[in-house]
Amino acid sequence: MIDAWTLAAVIIMALVALSLVSFSLMVASSETAVSRVTRASLNNRILEVQTDDSIGHLAKAKQIDKIHKVQRLIVDRYATAGSCAFLRITCNVFDGVLVAAIAMTLCSPLWGALVAGAVFALAVAVLSVMLRPHSTEDSKPVDVMLHYARIVSLAVALTPFSKTGEERKARRRAGAGDLSDDEELEKIQRDQGRAMVDRLVESSDFDPEVGEMLRNVLTLSETLTREIMVPRTDMICVDSSSTLEQFLQLCSRSGYSRIPMIGDDVDDLKGMVYLKDAVRAMAFNPGARKRKVTSIRREPMLVPESKPVDDLFHQMQRTRQHVAMVVDEYGGIAGLVTIEDALEQIVGELDDEHDRIQHSKPEKIGKGKWRMPARTPIAELEDIFEVDIDEDDVDTVYGLLTKLLGRVPLVGMHAVTRGLKLTASDTAGRRKQVSMVVVEPDGLDSDSEEGRFDDNETEDEAKDTEQNDR
Template sequence: MLDPSILALTASLIIVAALLVWLSLSMASAEGAVARVTRASLNNLALEVQTDAELSQFLRMKKLDAIHKVQRYIVDRSATSGSCAFFRIVCNVMDGVLVAVIAALFDAPIWAEVLAGFVFALVVGVLSVLLRPRVTGSFKPLDAMLRHHRIIGIAVALTPFARIGTNNVSRRMAKEAELSDEEELEKMQLEQGRAMIDRLAESSDIDPEVSEMLRNVLSLSETLTREIMVPRTDMICIERDQTLSAMLKLCSRSGFSRVPVIGDDVDDLIGIAYLKDAVRATAFNPSAMSRTVDTIARDPLLVPESKPVDDLFHQMQKQRQHVAVVVDEYGGIAGLVTIEDTLEQIVGELEDEHDRTQHAEPEQVGERKWKLPARTPIADLEELFEIDMDEDDVDTVYGLLTKALGRVPIVGASAVTRGLRLTAVDSAGRRKKVSTILVEPAGLNDDSEDSAAQNGDGHDDKEHDER
């Protein structure tokens, strides 16, 4: 017959062990919630409670007191999270100890006591994995913090050592950048996302290209528009008094379908002319060919060059714009950006079936006539034609043609310099940059001085456009 006192003590220890299991799960839920509760959500909830006419004064004060306590806890998230983690670990350890004590009350051998405590600890661990309290707290962080605010307060009060080191970290972070609560939370979530992607990549359970795209998505908020735009020096624009006929020829030769329309200079932006609008206006009305381009220009989407790429992408997607003009801090035109530029930050270079790759090596196509890649060094050009170019301000054949023309070359553009005729004959990539240049000796009439040839349609292309 067992001693009643032993039975009573055993029952008490079992109840305490069960309470410790519940406390451990609650601490895990609070630990997951404390990093995701924001001051803004607490302020909004406090306002709702204060304006809720259905609540009694007692309930209103009770809820507001809980909200104010949670606000104090999230002032130092690291210390609060550390206190919850400490109590969770202590509860798990005490569970095993209590079960071992229960086994000792029944005169079990030492190995049985240790085994009983170990098995119970495993059961608690499996239960934590199945219930996932930390994930639950992350999904509804505000509810979890308010539900457990009392035990969180006890944990924080009993673990003042959890604040050691966190003050220095907080001061250093505040010194580096004064972040709002939401910005700090977003930064924390980004860091957690990167760590998760790194773990997935290391496990080799995910395609390396997919993991790279996920990393690119997370880096969009840190990439500015100025880093992906086409600079103004590479833009191809059309003047407002040019005709639709000239625009159709320019689009055909450049490969672009959206062209900025300018007035006196690039900073005098009139709008964006779309190839489809020009085709629609002239397809069944040939007389419209003489209309000026500004009659079909659309209002441009203007974005600052300091805008993060993820915000830029969402804005263009929301406003259904495929091209935007980038302005600098002084209001001048800094460049041009397209929605494809933002997508390339995620998936890499985009090309279609019409994009041609440039030649890797110079190709001789006739007597003293060569097709050269645009990036061919001037030194190679001098060696092929046995001449001394004496050019210090340009390094490639493309730069030489650009200098001779005085503008960005497009396919068909031709110029004569240093006794050589350079003609852009091919383009490559989504941005349609000239990739191949035909170089040949100039005619006898051009030997006396350098001259620039017209582009063929009489249009003076100033800078760069869009797709």
């Protein structure tokens, strides 16, 4: 028979155990919320409180004081989370001890008391873990931290040793790149997003292509503009002294509709010239063909080469620009980027009905005449025609043709070297780069004819054409 004192002790231990269970669940919620609260969200909450006329001055002061307390807690975010985790585990252990003590008080055998305590402690631990991701604090971490600010402050005060581990983590973060607290939180959230996408893609009813696009979206902020731009060596430019007729011919040959206008060189950028502006100017006024392209110039959009692609995409959306000039750290022109370059980072290569697929290997199309992909190595060209090109600074047929011409080749342009005539014959891709080069014996003396121009035009005419094609 249990006397009154024993029953009172059992009731007290049961109430303490239930209190520890409740405390453990609150600490578990705070442990999740503290990793999701940012300084920006707390600053926004302060502004909301200060501008809320429905709250009295005393209530505002109390809420702002509580927000300041949360701000102090997230200064050492990982130390705070460690304190919460330590107290949660400690509460679970004491719950098991109390349940075991209650069982022994009720005359249970030792092994039964131990099993009861262990089972209860495990049940509370599982309950705290299961409730944590499905509760409302995941979507409102600021509210949770404000609600449990005093409890979390108590947890931090009771576990001063947690800051020791935080100091080691801070030193490792400083050695790894000195990320700020919010930047590291953003990195963690990106990693969690990738893991979530991977789990979605693994499901059998999820489209793999959609999964790939989701992965690409998550990497936009890590991709810089310099990685997707057209380098300045591959840019087609128009000289500011050219006429609208010459500009129209250049657009027809290159396949571009938006071309940078330059002065003495690429770094002397004058503006952008659009094909639709030229067509509009000449459609009902044939005499406008002789007007200079400066009459239809537009102000160029300039972006730094270190700009993340997601910021670039949003900026081009806001300004309604489809093309931008990329500037390096010294103020020079590094290249050109379009809004489709940014889109391709998400959906992949965009081809239209005019794009042609490049052949994977050189193809013989006549007696001694070969059609080669632009990226064919020079070594393969040497093997086919049994010649020694001896060019150390270029590796492909396209690079060789570009070096011989001294500029970006367009379809129809050709040059001769080592008795071989190289002709740009085809374009592919949205950027309209030369994709195929026809190589054939020229039949002329290579030493005197290397790099010569078309038979039907003089060298002076070729130079004039080159000047206009810029």
